[in-house]
Amino acid sequence: MKKLSSIIAGGLAIGLTISAQAGTLEDVKKRGTLSCGVSTGLAGFSQKDEKGVWSGLDVDVCRSVAAAVLGDASKVQYKPLTAKERFTALQSGEIDILSRNTTWTHTRDTSLGLNFAGVIYYDGTGFMVSKKLGVKSATELDGANACIQAGTSTELAIADYFRENKMNYKAVTFDTSDQTRTGFESGRCDFLVSDQSQLYALRIGLKDPSAAVVLPEVISKEPLGPVVRQNDDVWFNIVKWVVNASIEGEFQNVTSANAKDLRKNGNPGQKRLLGSEGDLGEKLGLSADWAYQAITQVGNYSESFERNVGQDSPLKISRGLNAQWNKGGILYSPAMR
Amino acid sequence: MPIKEFKPLPAQPAPVSTTGPIAWLKNNLFSSPFNIVATLLILSGLFLILPGLIDWLFISANWTGTTQDACVDDGACWVFIRAWSQQIFYGSYPSGELWRVNLCLFLLAVVIYLSFILPINLRNKVAIPAFLALPFVCLLFLDGRYLGLEYVNTDYWGGFSLNILLAAASIIIAFPFGFLWALGRRSNLPFAQSVSVICIEFFRGTPVLALFFMGSVMLPLFFPEGVTVDKLLRVWIILILFMSAYMAEVFRSGFQAIPNGQYEAADSIGLGYWQKTFFIIFPQVIKVSMPNILATFIMVFKNTVFLLVIAVPEILQVILGALTNSKWLGGHATEGFLFVALVFWACCYSMSMLSTSIEKKLDTSHKH
Numbered sequence: 078m079k080k081l082s083s084i085i086a087g088g089l090a091i092g093l094t095i096s097a098q099a100g101t102l103e104d105v106k107k108r109g110t111l112s113c114g115v116s117t118g119l120a121g122f123s124q125k126d127e128k129g130v131w132s133g134l135d136v137d138v139c140r141s142v143a144a145a146v147l148g149d150a151s152k153v154q155y156k157p158l159t160a161k162e163r164f165t166a167l168q169s170g171e172i173d174i175l176s177r178n179t180t181w182t183h184t185r186d187t188s189l190g191l192n193f194a195g196v197i198y199y200d201g202t203g204f205m206v207s208k209k210l211g212v213k214s215a216t217e218l219d220g221a222n223a224c225i226q227a228g229t230s231t232e233l234a235i236a237d238y239f240r241e242n243k244m245n246y247k248a249v250t251f252d253t254s255d256q257t258r259t260g261f262e263s264g265r266c267d268f269l270v271s272d273q274s275q276l277y278a279l280r281i282g283l284k285d286p287s288a289a290v291v292l293p294e295v296i297s298k299e300p301l302g303p304v305v306r307q308n309d310d311v312w313f314n315i316v317k318w319v320v321n322a323s324i325e326g327e328f329q330n331v332t333s334a335n336a337k338d339l340r341k342n343g344n345p346g347q348k349r350l351l352g353s354e355g356d357l358g359e360k361l362g363l364s365a366d367w368a369y370q371a372i373t374q375v376g377n378y379s380e381s382f383e384r385n386v387g388q389d390s391p392l393k394i395s396r397g398l399n400a401q402w403n404k405g406g407i408l409y410s411p412a413m414r
Numbered sequence: 415m416p417i418k419e420f421k422p423l424p425a426q427p428a429p430v431s432t433t434g435p436i437a438w439l440k441n442n443l444f445s446s447p448f449n450i451v452a453t454l455l456i457l458s459g460l461f462l463i464l465p466g467l468i469d470w471l472f473i474s475a476n477w478t479g480t481t482q483d484a485c486v487d488d489g490a491c492w493v494f495i496r497a498w499s500q501q502i503f504y505g506s507y508p509s510g511e512l513w514r515v516n517l518c519l520f521l522l523a524v525v526i527y528l529s530f531i532l533p534i535n536l537r538n539k540v541a542i543p544a545f546l547a548l549p550f551v552c553l554l555f556l557d558g559r560y561l562g563l564e565y566v567n568t569d570y571w572g573g574f575s576l577n578i579l580l581a582a583a584s585i586i587i588a589f590p591f592g593f594l595w596a597l598g599r600r601s602n603l604p605f606a607q608s609v610s611v612i613c614i615e616f617f618r619g620t621p622v623l624a625l626f627f628m629g630s631v632m633l634p635l636f637f638p639e640g641v642t643v644d645k646l647l648r649v650w651i652i653l654i655l656f657m658s659a660y661m662a663e664v665f666r667s668g669f670q671a672i673p674n675g676q677y678e679a680a681d682s683i684g685l686g687y688w689q690k691t692f693f694i695i696f697p698q699v700i701k702v703s704m705p706n707i708l709a710t711f712i713m714v715f716k717n718t719v720f721l722l723v724i725a726v727p728e729i730l731q732v733i734l735g736a737l738t739n740s741k742w743l744g745g746h747a748t749e750g751f752l753f754v755a756l757v758f759w760a761c762c763y764s765m766s767m768l769s770t771s772i773e774k775k776l777d778t779s780h781k782h
Contacts, residue, residue, distance in 0.1 A: 117725045118738035125735050127497050129506030129570070156569055157725045162630050169634035171642045255747060281743040391740045
């Protein structure tokens, strides 16, 4: 009986983790892994492959942070979370960083005890129409039928947009995004409304993806970014500047391939970013090569974007708003100095 | 006059109209005008559906390959299931360590088998402790830290093996809990009785989904800062409590089925409360409750699929995740869900076969 109870005690001890309440940075360093909350599956943002390996734009944020803090992008413990669980998991300390296509809103930022550390993808409600319709812009959609997923913020966005432009539409609502696609495919509506990143994923699932186009208009703001706990500025700064480093990396033309060379022979800006000059890493409480590790192991923003959702991926999302500020987008990293 | 000897005529075969396939058809399918119409309608319906279904399922289905591009024919893309099979059955558990999951499944089978073949005097002494230790032994093996094996975080556990092991681990621990609650409910001690009634009625009266949400969203906020209890452990405890309430009611019905004479007989030979309960009543309760216990097990086994609402990577969650992978966006939901349904049906059907055979074995014809 004694043996049995010691087995039971050992079994229960496995589930309980008591972490010292130092800063998140110390916890992560001590543990040796970064605990990262991701979605249970969203094409191009956080997805698991057949071997259980995670990839995606959201996942790359965690990998970059792990590379900058621990020197190894693979030292990430992924925790798939539902939309309802995500903030609790962060608040209770189960995860160190939440990177789960979470929209940065005023309410979330101010009332949940959390901080948004930046934007990695500017999403927004968009339209997909069948090519046969010959529509070039959303303003030509007056009187059309719309396939919408019920209970989403999309419903509100499209109602506002059509009222503002004094147009009419007829809503055909469905329960899941899969059903909206089926409805669109069977011709029950003329256009499909959803977040633009979703539209591209839905489009691939069509029998003939080339028969549908995603219109350029985006009618609502959905900036997605990583989230950390409030009152831990050291960690907040790290995540914020790792995100900035990947954007700045693209701006300075630093890629995973040329970072090694530029670290020695680059211009002063590149050298500061890569840690061969200045003390940017030290000020974050990290080693000097923090951004160098992140960029060589994960790549700069452009590499990450194209690999996961852009032209090198099945989704083929164009950069749009998510291009650098000097190339027609709104990505802008504060100065690295 | 000689007495006429009675000579029976040789037996004749039954008339054609009452035996053989034609008679069967006539009796079962074409016995009345209504049945004739119904049969014809159903047959024509099957003729309409079956060829297309068989064609989609087998003939023009895609069986070989490793990527979505291999699915060129119009039929089902079984390549999807093949490519994801390891995820579907084991989740992200490291490939080199899968023997640990298999060992646990094997141990579970061994313990169940043992409880059948052991001689009756050893059965209680060996099988019951083995059952109770099994979940914790498996926990130690799957986790690995305390046995000097590679540490595998619970985030990597998953797939269908998780459904099986979690259901088994829950019902095993729920067994003693449920029994105690049932005893408490019948007890004359006011404290034991009220505690048991509150527990049973709370966990039986709350939907299991609501309990899961509470465990995953609310519970972590109540722990002191810095203390986190593993999600899978929280889920396990919830399943145990939920199942205990159901088992308690199953046992209570078992208690009520035992004739009063048994209690009185036990009292009259001077057995104490626990002796009476364990040596006289318990064995009979188990026998009477067996069909319900197995039915409850099948229920909890299927309930483990609900865990997908809190992102535990059980089999259905793996399928849903696979469907959103950008390399598999071709819409394989039908194949995935069909496969999950098939796997569960096969398991539940074999369990109800097992339960029928157990009932036959336990039947000592004490029908009251």
